[in-house]
Amino acid sequence: MTRYEIVKRSVALITLTNPPVNALSSAVRLALSKNVERAMGDPEVTAVVICGENGTFCGGADIREFSEPLQGPPLLPLLDAVEAGEKPVVAAIEGVALGGGFELALFCHYRVAHYKSRLGLPEVTLGILPAAGATQRLPRLIGIPASLQMITTGQHILAQEALKLGILDQVTQKNVCEVAVEFALGAVGMSGA
Numbered sequence: 001m002t003r004y005e006i007v008k009r010s011v012a013l014i015t016l017t018n019p020p021v022n023a024l025s026s027a028v029r030l031a032l033s034k035n036v037e038r039a040m041g042d043p044e045v046t047a048v049v050i051c052g053e054n055g056t057f058c059g060g061a062d063i064r065e066f067s068e069p070l071q072g073p074p075l076l077p078l079l080d081a082v083e084a085g086e087k088p089v090v091a092a093i094e095g096v097a098l099g100g101g102f103e104l105a106l107f108c109h110y111r112v113a114h115y116k117s118r119l120g121l122p123e124v125t126l127g128i129l130p131a132a133g134a135t136q137r138l139p140r141l142i143g144i145p146a147s148l149q150m151i152t153t154g155q156h157i158l159a160q161e162a163l164k165l166g167i168l169d170q171v172t173q174k175n176v177c178e179v180a181v182e183f184a185l186g187a188v189g190m191s192g193a
């Protein structure tokens with residue numbers, strides 16, 4: 001459900017692995033929570049990168065679990081732990097970051113995205129509102145009018161627009177995980193390590 005590896009000697013690379021869109025199922029939330037704790041507690045780890053396998057960051061809540069009672073850790077405390085971590089966490093966004101997946105990226109300290117990726121909050125199309133922090137974190141980044149546009153329409157925006165709005169820190173045409181790892185090393189003053 002997530003893969004944990006150390007790259008460049010000190011960056012914990014956490015990969016969401018839940019085909020087809022790396023949705024945040026109960027098992028993914030549990031594994032992500034454990035791996036964030038592991039990275040934050042490992043003195044050898046200086047920074048963390050979160051990405052998704054097979055060209056997709058995260059499609060949000062796992063819609064296959066919508067008819068079941070909630071199991072596993074709720075999303076918001078997990079995202080709080082990411083944000084409160086003392087080591088920088090970089091989201092490496094490829095494909096889509098939607099709903100809870102976008103919220104996961106918003107709670108990371110930095111966001112690097114592939115130029116073809118799309119971000120959005122489709123909750124409104126399901127008759128609900130984002131409930132894991134996007135309604136606070138997004139306005140802090142891009143202001144209320146642009147946030148309301150995204151929240152009330154559910155429209156996806158492209159990486160370049162997200163960069164212009166101030167959601168993203170960097171857009172790349174290269175391998176987004178590799179670029180995010182370099183970004184993370186730069187954030188802790190270890191560029192070129």
Ligand SMILES: C/C=C(\C)C(=O)SCCNC(=O)CCNC(=O)[C@H](O)C(C)(C)COP(=O)(O)OP(=O)(O)OC[C@H]1O[C@@H](n2cnc3c(N)ncnc32)[C@H](O)[C@@H]1OP(=O)(O)O
Nearest residue numbers: 020021023059060061062063064096098099100101122123
């Ligand atoms: C509380 C609520 C929270 C925290 C939320 O996050 S609500 C938001 C939940 N997410 C969504 O509503 C996203 C819905 N999905 C899409 O918009 C699209 O599927 C996509 C953009 C993610 C991909 O589009 P596309 O490339 O055209 O592919 P398909 O639509 O055909 O989908 C491919 C398969 O993926 C399955 N899928 C898509 N989203 C999810 C999901 N969130 N959870 C689980 N599975 C998902 C989809 O059913 C297709 O499966 P198969 O039919 O191939 O088996």
